[in-house]
Amino acid sequence: MDDEAIHDARNDNTMGCSMNIDHILLIGYGGPRCPDEVMPYIKLMTESKDVSHKALESIASRYQEIGGASPYHDQVLSFSRRLEKTLQDSDVHLAVFTGMKNWHPFLDETLRNIHQKRLRNGIAICLTAFPGAAAGAKYREALDSAKTALKLPDINYEFIAGWYDQRYFIEAQTELISEKLREIDSEKRQTTPIIFSFHSLPLKSGRTASGSNYAEEARVSSELIAKRLGHVKWSISYQSRPAKAKGEWMGPDITETLKALAREGEKQVVIVPLGYFCEHVEILFDLDCHVRTIAEQLGMRYLRAEPILNHPKTIPLFKGLIEAQLGRHSNE
Known part of the structure; x- marks a missing residue:
C-alpha cells in the first residue's frame, strides 16, 4: 500500500x-x-x-x-x-x-x-x-x-x-509499537509476531450486524502501520467476545491466534490494541490479565503496546x- x-x-x-x-x-x-x-x-x-x-x-x-x-x-x-x-x-x-x-x-x-x-x-x-x-x-x-x-x-x-487512515494516527501507532519492540533483542525484533487486536462484533451473513466495513478498516489501518514499521509478521485478531455469546462473531479470536503462534514455535508476541482509544477494562483485564495468562501458559512472553490516547x-x-x-x- x-x-x-x-x-x-x-x-x-x-x-x-x-x-x-x-x-x-x-x-x-x-x-x-x-x-x-x-x-x-x-x-x-x-x-x-x-x-x-x-x-x-x-x-x-x-x-x-x-x-x-x-x-x-x-x-x-x-x-x-x-x-x-x-x-x-x-x-x-x-x-x-x-x-x-x-x-x-x-x-x-x-x-x-x-x-x-x-x-x-x-x-x-x-x-x-x-x-x-x-x-x-x-x-x-x-x-x-x-x-x-x-x-x-x-x-x-x-x-x-x-x-x-489519518497520518498522525498511523505515525503515532507506529511509534508506540516501535517503543515496545525495543524491549526485544535486536536480532529477534523483525521476526516477533505482532497481533493487531480489535473488539469482536456479532456477524450476520458474514458481515457485522450493522453491515459496516469494520473488518476492512481494521485491515487497512493494520497494513499501513505494518508497512511503516517494515514488519512482515503480523496478523489481525478480535477480542472480548462475551463468554455466552450466541451465533457467529468476528474472528479469529486472539486466544486462538496465540495458540497457533505457539504451535509454530513462537516464544514472544506484541499485542497492539488498535481498536481502542485508551486503557479500560477491555485492555487492562481482557488483554493484560486474561490474554497474558494464556500467552504465558503457552510459554510465550507477552508484550502490549500502549493505546494512542497519551x-x-x-x-x-x-x-x-x-x-x-x-x-x-x-x-x-
Missing part, C-alpha cells in the same frame, strides 16, 4: 453542513469512575439480558483486578482539557465537552450543560478510529436520542467518526480533524 493511502485530516469522513461552530463534543463509551459505581454500571449494561447474579459478580471482579474501577472517564476528561487548551493556544476558541454513551456524564447531561451555556452548533467526535465499528453508528444514534429526549432541536452537530501526536490529530471541519486545516 502506497504512502499516499495515508491521509491527512480531511472532511470526507464527516457530515458537512454550514454552521457557525461554537463548541466541540467528544463522545465516549464511559465506565464506572469508582468502586461504588461498578455494579450499577454493570446492571445498566446488562439490563436487557438474562444475566445471573453470579455472572454480575464475575464481571464486577474484573474491575477489582484493575484497581476497582475504570480509568476511562478520567483519561478522556484529561484529554479533553488538553485538547481545549491546544485549540485556545492556536486561536481556536471553542469549548470542549465530553459526553458518554453508557455512563456519567451521559450525553443528555452534557447536552443540558451545553444548552444552558447557550451553545448551539458543535462538532461531535466519536472516540473510535474506526467508523465501521458498531459504536460509531450507535454513538450517533445516542446523540440524536439525547437531543430528542431533552427536546433540543436547536442544537446541531457535524459528526466526525473515524480516523483509521501519544504526543494524538492532540494534533484531533486538532487537524477539527480545523479541517472548520475549513482552517493547517499543514503542521
Whole structure:
C-alpha cells in the first residue's frame, strides 16, 4: 500500500453542513469512575439480558483486578482539557465537552450543560478510529436520542467518526509499537509476531450486524502501520467476545491466534490494541490479565503496546480533524 493511502485530516469522513461552530463534543463509551459505581454500571449494561447474579459478580471482579474501577472517564476528561487548551493556544476558541454513551456524564447531561451555556452548533467526535465499528453508528444514534429526549432541536452537530487512515494516527501507532519492540533483542525484533487486536462484533451473513466495513478498516489501518514499521509478521485478531455469546462473531479470536503462534514455535508476541482509544477494562483485564495468562501458559512472553490516547501526536490529530471541519486545516 502506497504512502499516499495515508491521509491527512480531511472532511470526507464527516457530515458537512454550514454552521457557525461554537463548541466541540467528544463522545465516549464511559465506565464506572469508582468502586461504588461498578455494579450499577454493570446492571445498566446488562439490563436487557438474562444475566445471573453470579455472572454480575464475575464481571464486577474484573474491575477489582484493575484497581476497582475504570480509568476511562478520567483519561478522556484529561484529554479533553488538553485538547481545549491546544485549540485556545492556536486561536481556536471553542469549548470542549465530553459526553458518554453508557455512563456519567451521559450525553443528555452534557447536552443540558451545553444548552444552558447557550451553545448551539458543535462538532461531535466519536472516540473510535474506526467508523465501521458498531459504536460509531450507535454513538450517533445516542446523540440524536439525547437531543430528542431533552427536546433540543436547536442544537446541531457535524459528526466526525473515524480516523483509521489519518497520518498522525498511523505515525503515532507506529511509534508506540516501535517503543515496545525495543524491549526485544535486536536480532529477534523483525521476526516477533505482532497481533493487531480489535473488539469482536456479532456477524450476520458474514458481515457485522450493522453491515459496516469494520473488518476492512481494521485491515487497512493494520497494513499501513505494518508497512511503516517494515514488519512482515503480523496478523489481525478480535477480542472480548462475551463468554455466552450466541451465533457467529468476528474472528479469529486472539486466544486462538496465540495458540497457533505457539504451535509454530513462537516464544514472544506484541499485542497492539488498535481498536481502542485508551486503557479500560477491555485492555487492562481482557488483554493484560486474561490474554497474558494464556500467552504465558503457552510459554510465550507477552508484550502490549500502549493505546494512542497519551501519544504526543494524538492532540494534533484531533486538532487537524477539527480545523479541517472548520475549513482552517493547517499543514503542521
